[in-house]
Amino acid sequence: MLVTSKELTAPARARGYAVGAFNAVNMESAQAIFRAAEETRSPFIIQITQTTLAYTDPEELFALIVALGKKATIPFAIHLDHGRSFEVCMRFLRLGVTSLMIDGSLQEDGKSPRSYQENIDITRRVSAAAHAMGVTVEGEIGRLGQVTTEKEAAEHLTTPEEAVRFLRDTDVDMMALAIGTTHGLFKGRPRIAHDRIEQIAAQAPIPLVMHGGTGVPDEDVRKAVSLGIAKINIDTQIRVAFYDAVIERVHAVEKEFAETDAAGGVRKYDVRKILAPSRDSMQKAVMDRMVVFGSAGKA
Ligand code: G3H
Ligand code: ZN
Numbered sequence: 001m002l003v004t005s006k007e008l009t010a011p012a013r014a015r016g017y018a019v020g021a022f023n024a025v026n027m028e029s030a031q032a033i034f035r036a037a038e039e040t041r042s043p044f045i046i047q048i049t050q051t052t053l054a055y056t057d058p059e060e061l062f063a064l065i066v067a068l069g070k071k072a073t074i075p076f077a078i079h080l081d082h083g084r085s086f087e088v089c090m091r092f093l094r095l096g097v098t099s100l101m102i103d104g105s106l107q108e109d110g111k112s113p114r115s116y117q118e119n120i121d122i123t124r125r126v127s128a129a130a131h132a133m134g135v136t137v138e139g140e141i142g143r144l145g146q147v148t149t150e151k152e153a154a155e156h157l158t159t160p161e162e163a164v165r166f167l168r169d170t171d172v173d174m175m176a177l178a179i180g181t182t183h184g185l186f187k188g189r190p191r192i193a194h195d196r197i198e199q200i201a202a203q204a205p206i207p208l209v210m211h212g213g214t215g216v217p218d219e220d221v222r223k224a225v226s227l228g229i230a231k232i233n234i235d236t237q238i239r240v241a242f243y244d245a246v247i248e249r250v251h252a253v254e255k256e257f258a259e260t261d262a263a264g265g266v267r268k269y270d271v272r273k274i275l276a277p278s279r280d281s282m283q284k285a286v287m288d289r290m291v292v293f294g295s296a297g298k299a
Contacts, residue, residue, distance in 0.1 A: 002069050005077040005099035005136040005231065006173045008043045009207035013230035017294030018210075018221075021045035021079060022286055023235035025052055028279040029242070030065055036286035037074045040296035044074065045099065045231065049081035050088055051110070062095045074299040077136070081233065084108045089126045099136040101176070102126040105143065113143065116162075123170045131171070138231075141166040142178030144211055146186055153180070153193065160199040167204055174207045174231055179224070181212035184236050192220040194227060201228030209233070214240075218292050225294060234289050238282050245281035249274045 008019045024030040024046050037044045046065055048058055065078055080092040080100035085108050089100055104119035106112065114122070123139045130137045142158030158177040167175065177200060179193045201208060207230035210216070214236035216224075221232065253274070260267050290296045 001072060001075040002066075002098060003075045003077055004134065005045055005079055005138070006207075008045065008075060008077055009174055009230045012043075012295065012298075013205075013207040013228060015298075016226055017298060018225045018230050018232045019043055019045055019295050020213075020286070020289050020293050021047050021081070021209075021231055021233045022238060022289075023047050023049055023081060023233075024061065024065065025055065026061075027064055028275050029238055029282055030061070030068055032238070032279050032282035033286055034068045034072060034076075036283045036290060037076065037299070038072070039283075040287050040290045041074065041299045042290040042293075042295040042297070043076065043299045044290070044295070045077045045079050047079040047081040047233070048092075048097075049235070050083055053088070058092065058095060062097075066096070079136075079138075081235075082110070083126070084110060086122060086125055090129065093130060093133060093135060097135065099138070100126070100130055101138040101140070103140050103176075105140040120166070120169045123172060127171055136173045137171075138174040138176060138209055139166065139170055139172035140176035140209075140211075144176075144178050144182060146182040146190055147180050147193075148188075148191070153191075157193050157196050158200065160196070160203055163200045164203050167206070172206070174209050175204060176209040176211050179210065181210055181216060183212045184214070186215045190216060190220070192216060192224060194220075194223055197224055197227040197229060204228075207231055213237070213289070221292050222294075232289070232293055234286070237285050237289065241281040241285035242278045245278040246274055249277055 022033045077099045078097045082103045083089040104123045127137045143156045147153045208228045209231040210229045211233045213232040213234045
């Protein structure tokens with residue numbers, strides 16, 4: 001049941017839960033996401049981020065996701081995460097994504113900020129093409145990152161004025177905000193700007209997006225969702241689950257090999273014995289988020 005993100009996140013915003021958007025990079029992570037959704041009966045978004053292009057041809061990953069989707073009994077969307085150029089967004093549109101993010105907040109290098117006007121220009125251009133194909137568009141306003149001081153908060157967080165202006169100047173369906181989250185792990189406990197979410201949500205009736213969902217304490221997640229966050233991106237938490245399981249398995253394999261060698265036996269190599277537990281571990285991590293986001297049981 002492949003649908004657009006808007007079809008998943010609009011009811012989520014209206015009913016007070018959030019849809020998880022989970023990054024897939026290979027077969028195991030994609031399977032883990034689909035399995036987690038089936039098990040918790042949770043609508044979900046599976047996403048491929050632009051930087052994955054350096055790792056694999058998105059066509060291969062996309063075909064795999066479509067194959068998994070054919071068996072799915074849960075509604076889901078396939079989303080391009082952090083598309084940074086018009087060309088990349090068009091490439092994913094041609095592939096058949098039902099949702100995409102044009103991240104106009106940063107230049108193509110993913111580091112240098114774009115001016116407000118540049119952000120508006122590229123967001124509008126991508127939106128026009130995507131909307132012509134019935135595809136949901138997510139835009140971003142503000143500078144994502146952990147804030148530890150009032151000064152940083154004043155400099156980086158999305159203001160209600162910026163959000164309203166961005167909505168007026170573009171026609172995005174979902175809006176990603178800088179609300180104190182960051183990509184990757186936080187240093188210490190994050191300060192989530194709930195007041196900003198509340199102020200923005202009061203003036204922006206569309207689904208609001210939290211990037212950098214990994215490591216946000218559950219109570220902060222629940223509060224943010226109750227205020228209007230309707231899509232939450234999770235990538236690092238899946239990577240951590242993968243790493244933890246692989247490291248554990250590799251240590252176990254080393255031990256097995258040492259015992260086999262000592263007994264004069266022949267080592268057996270089977271990568272599936274490393275990858276299957278890592279897939280289970282990723283599935284658990286995704287299920288855990290689906291429950292906290294309140295999307296479990298909504299499919
Ligand atoms: O776009 C992807 C996300 O914002 C993921 O953030 O790696 O901190 O979970 P995360
Ligand atoms: Zn992100």
